[in-house]
Each structure stands twice: as structure tokens, then as C-alpha cells.
Amino acid sequence: MHPFRTIYIDMNSFFASVEQHEEPYLRGKPVGITAMEGDVGCLVAASYEAKYFGVKTTMSIKEAKILCPKIILRPSRHRLYVRYNQRIARIFDQYAELEYVRSVDEFQIALGGTTSNLNVASKLVKTMKDALKYEIGENLKFSAGIGSNHLLAKIAGKLEKPDGMQWLSPDNMPQRLSNIPLGDLPGIGRGVLFKLNSAGIHNCEQMYNLDPRHARKIWGSIIGERFIRLLQGEDIPLETTKRGGYGNSKMLAPENRTLKNAYLVSRWLIEKSVARLRRDNYTASQFSLFLRIQNPRNRWGHSVKTHYSQDTAHFLDINRRLWRMMYSQKHPYLISSISVHLGNILPLNKRSGEMLLPMEMAKKNDRERLSRTLDTINKRFGASTITYGINKAHNGFFERG
């Protein structure tokens, strides 16, 4: 069987479920969450009991009341849902490698090593479902998709709702999608659908069998080629869509915005990103740091070119220099968000000797071997068993962009 690399988690009727958890009276009842107080406008979420009557998200309240006269309405409380998002992220992070918080109700888990096996990954999903049940409550359910990459995982997550678990890989593609209309796939909007239909592509199987280069012509951009490659199970990291490299961004929680805490979070982001770079056998020769400064309001960013490396300590050194440079220029008090990025990546087996750092092609230097050893220890005994000096884990706030 092909290895699995991603679990995509989509919370079911998230806003309504949170309200049902907070207010037991609402449990088992049709609930609609409204954008505004009162009976005007449309729904931003509906509980499964309401969806049973045909109520849908983004439906007008008037329509929803015709379909389901007993629907109970509650105004949306976004801050509350964000707090639950952070709580859930912390729980997932105890059991799995939480790679991205994709939105307020979607999470992406990285698989690798033993967890790339379907049985092990399925057990991990079960463990995470139980953990939410015991640590928060029975109302918060999710659908999970296990996939060879993030796109297949996301599609798999939509196959069974609520409380589902499905998988997609070259082993069951494209047959598994034979009943799914093209337009239901994430990323296939009306415009692309029209282009596909015009090219004679009307179902998922036909699309799966497209030559990626042909897809590029149909879409009129590289996005089409990437989409088909992902559909066919190729492992293309999510980051390369945006930047070509490995990165991590976080909006900081208010208590972590002091200069010292923000710096520690940046170290943690780097450790995570470089560990992923190593896991995928890449090296990077560019490091970038972007900060949004809250007080005084400002932005700061800088990129540094370096030799190709996959050594955490090397990138932490650069990071420290950049923070010093930033401080001398901006004198900030509070930092509201951090992005770190490892760019200009190259597979380890293509790296050739560097002038300043003599080494044989594809051979790791001592510090890189040390980094790799620490990965193994952290994998066996739990993330952050050994860290590079002090860092500060920071889960649950949304990825930027």
C-alpha cells in the first residue's frame, strides 16, 4: 500500500456543536447560528439536527424557519469558537504531529514513519476522537480524511459526515470518487468547472487520468498541474503553493506577545519547520523572518542566504542575528505575529559540496546528524523531549495567509 502522509480533520457543525456543548438545553435540538443578533440575515452554521430538515449554512433565516419551524437561533460568538479551536489543537498536539491549523474548525496532522500505515493512522484518528470526547465532551465530533497528501486527505474528509473517517490513496483512486460530482471537490469552483467541461472532462475519473501538463493548459496555470499531481497521490508540500519551501506562521496569543516570549515562539517554529525539512530529506539555503509588530504598529522582515543546510542550530543562529537586527531598528514592545520560512530548497541527495563548508554530495555534516538523532529521540519519547535550548510551544492560533 502507498504510504499516508496527512490526516485532515474537519469539525462537524463546529459553531453549533460548541453552543450545544456550552448550553446543554440545545443538545439534540435543531440550532442555527446567525451572523447577527435577531432574525435578519443568514445562518453561518447549523446543527446536524437542523441539517436533517434541509437547513444549510448560508441559508437565509427566513428560509431556514420555513424548513424547520422549531429551529433555535443563537448569535455567532467567534471569540468563543477560537478558544475551542485552541483547546482542540492542544489536545491533538498531545497525540499527533499537528502540522497546521487550517481554519477555525480544520486541522492538518502530519504522518510519517509508522503512522504512515493505514491501520496505525486509523487508530490515531480513533484516539483523537476519544480524546475530544473525554477532555471536552460528546458534542464535538469531526470527520477525518487520511490521504497520501493534503489534498487527498481533505477530499477523504468530506466523504463521510458526521463523525466519519475515510481514506484516499492511489490504491482506491479514482474508483472511490466515481459518484462524486466534479464541482464538489475542493478547489474546483465554477470557473474551473466550466473550463474542465469545455475540455470534455465531466467526472472525477476523467480528471484523474489527465496528463498534469494538459491540466496546466486547461486551468491556464500551474495550479491545474499541481492539482492533478496531488489527485494522483504525489507528495507536494502545501507550502510550495505559496512560497516553495517550509514555513510556519502564527498569530500570537496576547500573553505571548512580549519580545521575549515572541522570540521563544520563533525558536519553536524553526525547530518544527527544520524537523519537517529533514523528514522530507530537503535542505534549504534561505531563511526568512517576518514579524508583525503591534506596538508601535509596524512590520519587519528580512531574508538571509546561506549554504544548503538542514541543521536546526544553524537556522536558530541566523534567527538570533535577525532578531538583534530587528530590535536595533524598531525597538518594539509587542509582536503580534511571526512567520519563519526556509526557502530555496533542494533535496539532500542533490546537494553538492559547498566552498565554505566542504562536504561530499548528499552527505550530512556532524550537526545535521545530531539534528537527525534528536528527531529520532523526540519521535520515540514525545515531541520536545530534547529541544535546542529554550523554546515556547504555541498551538492553536491560526496560520496566517
Ligand SMILES: [Mg+2]
Ligand atoms: Mg467543518
